[in-house]
Amino acid sequence: QKEVEQDPGPLSVPEGAIVSLNCTYSNSAFQYFMWYRQYSRKGPELLMYTYSSGNKEDGRFTAQVDKSSKYISLFIRDSQPSDSATYLCAMSLNSNSGYALNFGKGTSLLVTP
Amino acid sequence: GAGVSQSPSNKVTEKGKDVELRCDPISGHTALYWYRQSLGQGLEFLIYFQGNSAPDKSGLPSDRFSAERTGGSVSTLTIQRTQQEDSAVYLCASSPGTGGGYTFGSGTRLTVV
Numbered sequence: 001q002k003e004v005e006q007d008p009g010p011l012s013v014p015e016g017a018i019v020s021l022n023c024t025y026s027n028s029a030f031q032y033f034m035w036y037r038q039y040s041r042k043g044p045e046l047l048m049y050t051y052s053s054g055n056k057e058d059g060r061f062t063a064q065v066d067k068s069s070k071y072i073s074l075f076i077r078d079s080q081p082s083d084s085a086t087y088l089c090a091m092s093l094n095s096n097s098g099y100a101l102n103f104g105k106g107t108s109l110l111v112t113p
Numbered sequence: 114g115a116g117v118s119q120s121p122s123n124k125v126t127e128k129g130k131d132v133e134l135r136c137d138p139i140s141g142h143t144a145l146y147w148y149r150q151s152l153g154q155g156l157e158f159l160i161y162f163q164g165n166s167a168p169d170k171s172g173l174p175s176d177r178f179s180a181e182r183t184g185g186s187v188s189t190l191t192i193q194r195t196q197q198e199d200s201a202v203y204l205c206a207s208s209p210g211t212g213g214g215y216t217f218g219s220g221t222r223l224t225v226v
Binding site for chain 1: 117144146148155156158161163169171172204206208210211214215216217218219220222
């Protein structure tokens with residue numbers, strides 16, 4: 001079983017919709033939880049990161065971490081066509097590999113005008 | 114520089130040839146990571162450098178892969194005797210060394226023919 005599971009989609013929503021993206025994980029030792037956005041032929045871009053359980057909001061984006069359920073979410077409000085991309089969840093802990101990230105496989109999102 | 118710079122952006126090589134991929138991290142970032150992104154596999158950790166310390170090579174898939182980091186800054190990933198299964202996007206990332214996520218370059222797309 002892969003340590004981080006993420007539904008690959010694709011997920012298609014109309015402009016203005018609320019988008020919910022989710023990941024589950026198996027390693028309870030993970031400390032940092034991140035969401036990256038990746039456009040085609042570009043590197044991943046850090047959107048949000050959180051440490052420990054709870055919510056974090058940044059503009060139209062809200063990240064939630066539930067460590068008891070080993071479940072993280074990213075919500076996008078008032079989605080825009082420019083939000084169309086692949087969203088990757090990632091998590092890490094401090095180890096011999098520094099803070100090497102364990103990624104989900106990414107969810108492909110399409111926001112239609 | 115302003116971001117993580119990788120070169121070349123694309124590389125096509127013949128099976129059996131050696132290739133070198135370069136990463137120029139953000140100035141002052143002590144931690145540097147290499148990842149590989151291939152279809153169906155997602156992002157896989159390869160190697161981690163912290164400053165001038167010996168790297169953690171635990172993610173390297175075979176002894177054909179090696180990497181070095183000169184002066185705690187620029188890094189080179191070398192793949193010897195390339196195979197078709199080495200075809201992927203190779204991504205470099207750097208961070209200040211804390212757990213709050215890091216910045217990726219745009220990657221080198223390697224195609225082995």
